[in-house]
Amino acid sequence: MVSEETMQAFYSANMIKPVYIRSARAICAQDTFTGNCLPKELTDAVNNALSYNHPDYSRYFSIMQLRRMGRLTKTGMVAAIECLRDAGISHPDAIITGTGKGSMSDTEKFMGNIREFHEGTLNPTPFIQSTYNSLNGLIGLHHGTSCYNTTYVHRGFSLEHSLLDAMLLFSEGRAKNALAGSFEEMTPEHFIIKKKLGYWKEAPVSCMDLLRSGTSGSISGEGTFFFLLQDSESNAMARLDGIRILFEPTLQELTVEAGRFLKEHGLAWADIDILLSGENGDIRFGDYYKTISAEIPERAHHLAFKHVCGEFDTAAGFALWQAAHILERQEVPDVLQLRKGTAGNIRHLLIYNNYYGKQHAFYLLGV
Amino acid sequence: MCKVYVTGMGMVSALGIGVDTNRDALISRRSGIGYAKHLNSLLRDQLPVGEIDHATSELFRFLHNPGNLQESRLVLLAAIALQEALATAGMPLNEQKKAGFINSTTVGGMADVEYVYEQLIDPSIPEISADLGDSLDCAHGTEELARHFGLTRFISTVSTACSSSANAIIYGARLIRGGMLDQVICGGVDTLTRFTINGFNSLKNMDRNHCKPFDANRNGLNLGEGAAYLVLESEESICRTGRKPLAQLSGYCNFNEAFHPTAPSPDGDGAYQAMKGAIREAGLTTMDISFINAHGTATINNDIAEAFALRRLFGENIPPFSSTKSYTGHTLAPSGAIEAIYSILSILNNEAYPVLNYETAMPEVELEPVTEVMYNAGIQHVLSNSFGFGGNNASLLFSKYD
Numbered sequence: 167m168v169s170e171e172t173m174q175a176f177y178s179a180n181m182i183k184p185v186y187i188r189s190a191r192a193i194c195a196q197d198t199f200t201g202n203c204l205p206k207e208l209t210d211a212v213n214n215a216l217s218y219n220h221p222d223y224s225r226y227f228s229i230m231q232l233r234r235m236g237r238l239t240k241t242g243m244v245a246a247i248e249c250l251r252d253a254g255i256s257h258p259d260a261i262i263t264g265t266g267k268g269s270m271s272d273t274e275k276f277m278g279n280i281r282e283f284h285e286g287t288l289n290p291t292p293f294i295q296s297t298y299n300s301l302n303g304l305i306g307l308h309h310g311t312s313c314y315n316t317t318y319v320h321r322g323f324s325l326e327h328s329l330l331d332a333m334l335l336f337s338e339g340r341a342k343n344a345l346a347g348s349f350e351e352m353t354p355e356h357f358i359i360k361k362k363l364g365y366w367k368e369a370p371v372s373c374m375d376l377l378r379s380g381t382s383g384s385i386s387g388e389g390t391f392f393f394l395l396q397d398s399e400s401n402a403m404a405r406l407d408g409i410r411i412l413f414e415p416t417l418q419e420l421t422v423e424a425g426r427f428l429k430e431h432g433l434a435w436a437d438i439d440i441l442l443s444g445e446n447g448d449i450r451f452g453d454y455y456k457t458i459s460a461e462i463p464e465r466a467h468h469l470a471f472k473h474v475c476g477e478f479d480t481a482a483g484f485a486l487w488q489a490a491h492i493l494e495r496q497e498v499p500d501v502l503q504l505r506k507g508t509a510g511n512i513r514h515l516l517i518y519n520n521y522y523g524k525q526h527a528f529y530l531l532g533v
Numbered sequence: 534m535c536k537v538y539v540t541g542m543g544m545v546s547a548l549g550i551g552v553d554t555n556r557d558a559l560i561s562r563r564s565g566i567g568y569a570k571h572l573n574s575l576l577r578d579q580l581p582v583g584e585i586d587h588a589t590s591e592l593f594r595f596l597h598n599p600g601n602l603q604e605s606r607l608v609l610l611a612a613i614a615l616q617e618a619l620a621t622a623g624m625p626l627n628e629q630k631k632a633g634f635i636n637s638t639t640v641g642g643m644a645d646v647e648y649v650y651e652q653l654i655d656p657s658i659p660e661i662s663a664d665l666g667d668s669l670d671c672a673h674g675t676e677e678l679a680r681h682f683g684l685t686r687f688i689s690t691v692s693t694a695c696s697s698s699a700n701a702i703i704y705g706a707r708l709i710r711g712g713m714l715d716q717v718i719c720g721g722v723d724t725l726t727r728f729t730i731n732g733f734n735s736l737k738n739m740d741r742n743h744c745k746p747f748d749a750n751r752n753g754l755n756l757g758e759g760a761a762y763l764v765l766e767s768e769e770s771i772c773r774t775g776r777k778p779l780a781q782l783s784g785y786c787n788f789n790e791a792f793h794p795t796a797p798s799p800d801g802d803g804a805y806q807a808m809k810g811a812i813r814e815a816g817l818t819t820m821d822i823s824f825i826n827a828h829g830t831a832t833i834n835n836d837i838a839e840a841f842a843l844r845r846l847f848g849e850n851i852p853p854f855s856s857t858k859s860y861t862g863h864t865l866a867p868s869g870a871i872e873a874i875y876s877i878l879s880i881l882n883n884e885a886y887p888v889l890n891y892e893t894a895m896p897e898v899e900l901e902p903v904t905e906v907m908y909n910a911g912i913q914h915v916l917s918n919s920f921g922f923g924g925n926n927a928s929l930l931f932s933k934y935d
Contacts, residue, residue: 181712181713266672284575285734287735288734290736296732297922299694300922302923304794307792312806315693315924319670321672323672334707337711338710338711358654359654359661360666413688
């Protein structure tokens with residue numbers, strides 16, 4: 167064993183200032199869009215897949231427009247529009263997104279067209295929408311906003327980099343606010359590929375049994391999440407103190423880095439009121455979560471979220487959306503409770519997530 | 534704000550493997566454009582491209598230590614470029630382990646997957662290799678490379694179409710300036726794929742002949758493939774290691790133009806703002822710019838928009854400019870890093886590389902690109918442009934290190 171002191175820090179983020187979440191929007195398998203909250207009635211997975219509960223897009227776009235728009239173009243545009251509307255901002259200073267896979271339905275459609283028409287004359291729309299940064303451009307176009315704009319495409323680090331980038335922009339004084347978010351979908355074809363690779367459970371499982379299934383694999387999910395981040399505290403839902411990402415750490419590196427991360431923000435494990443973690447019911451990755459949850463104090467609540475939204479590259483977006491609402495309302499949804507604590511006043515919330523044991527991320531939030 | 538230096542660089546393009554080979558081709562005006570031998574597409578006899586002259590399986594021999602690297606065109610091209618970048622920086626392994634790695638790509642492992650895709654999605658074939666099943670995204674290659682080179686501390690992948698690696702370089706520089714990292718390896722990689730060549734063909738902006746950047750009779754782009762990486766280091770890191778920088782990354786700007794999903798505004802406002810922002814970031818004026826490596830894809834829309842932006846920003850004093858896309862083709866994600874290296878070569882050798890196939894000035898803006906190699910060109914500051922799909926524009930500014 168390497169001692170904690172000699173173990174090299176992954177990186178330091180001492181110079182990055184906290185930022186504030188002004189508004190947060192979610193479109194996922196649950197109807198989180200209508201009331202911008204977790205609904206009382208939850209939808210269960212069908213054959214180990216939780217699929218989008220789509221909003222009424224006709225309120226936003228004409229039938230002609232909708233016909234050309236891919237699934238993620240629709241969820242992404244509408245979540246971004248409402249997120250900006252909630253914040254009362256029509257021209258953000260930056261638009262930054264993260265996506266693991268981008269619009270797979272457009273990618274697959276264009277691959278299919280290439281085969282079907284033997285590389286003849288093809289409709290360019292699916293090619294354009296398959297481009298990972300097309301949604302960013304369309305959001306800018308829709309709001310007439312020319313600004314800093316980029317897209318991160320690194321699996322379970324995609325949303326994290328989009329948020330880190332926004333935090334850097336504020337520290338640099340280049341922006342006062344930023345629209346940051348993530349978008350992901352599952353397609354029938356990609357479900358098959360991932361099934362062959364062991365991403366999903368063999369037998370169908372109900373969401374409520376997912377976290378105690380004791381087998382490998384998870385259930386697939388989809389989600390689009392947007393956040394308006396700003397550098398000032400006014401009208402904020404919550405404060406995002408920092409993010410720490412770790413690639414394929416050992417269990418020891420994971421706990422040492424988590425402790426360091428808290429310490430950098432002047433906190434210890436005893437200060438954590440809520441741990442919101444990404445257990446996905448796959449026993450292969452249970453040890454990571456057990457190791458982290460063993461650190462939190464007795465009074466802290468331990469919550470999970472993937473039984474509600476499913477597993478996907480950017481599922482942490484659901485956790486961040488939920489965390490912002492928990493901190494704003496000071497209410498803990500029962501359906502997320504893994505272990506009920508006694509903490510009443512919620513001041514510090516830690517999100518810990520990993521995507522199939524490869525990309526690990528911590529988010530520290532507060533009020 | 535702390536300065537950011539370039540201490541290493543490595544590349545592969547249709548001009549060949551390695552930075553020196555690329556420079557040789559540039560000064561001898563030798564284009565890498567031709568009909569593809571390795572790309573498996575029906576369009577390969579119709580549309581010339583900048584293909585790297587080796588089959589994927591042959592690429593292993595360019596690596597000192599192939600290790601367990603996957604036989605993937607994307608991964609191997611990137612590994613060859615990374616190997617050179619790390620070697621020129623002279624970065625020992627213990628420093629590599631502390632460095633960040635910001636990669637970029639537009640289609641990731643598509644070239645490896647598209648020919649076996651039918652099998653991947655056929656439910657009657659239960660077993661598929663994880664390498665193939667997982668590589669239809671952008672992060673797979675980044676992670677393969679990170680593990681191979683020990684660059685696992687802080688990794689990311691950027692995808693903003695044709696400005697991808699320019700944005701990877703910008704993110705790396707900002708992570709250094711923000712105090713998060715001391716050293717970052719940034720760049721990008723893309724391979725020619727049936728997917729991409731059909732995509733650009735569907736947009737009807739590919740030339741059936743060799744592309745003609747900034748020419749009145751230009752008729753579209755030629756696609757290319759390649760990989761390029763820069764080693765960026767903080768001022769403090771330079772002081773500590775005593776490494777001599779190749780150049781300074783003095784300015785950069787990302788500016789998205791909300792105009793059209795795929796085309797720039799006719800007056801090139803996005804290009805104008807990106808170039809202006811990079812020059813301002815460096816604390817320089819337009820008069821300081823010695824040379825511009827333009828985006829210059831040779832599409833009807835890009836070149837006129839970029840030319841208007843040059844006229845608007847520089848007035849009558851437009852510095853010498855050129856587009857090396859006439860050598861390499863448009864390599865998409867890595868183009869920003871490839872041209873960053875060409876810009877640094879211009880600075881190091883005090884020379885400017887010409888455009889090929891240029892004959893007639895565009896009637897809308899009378900602009901003459903550089904058509905012969907310029908030697909003793911007094912190069913101090915070089916601007917490098919990368920403008921992409923979705924309005925994603927980025928400019929980088931490199932300055933001579935004294």
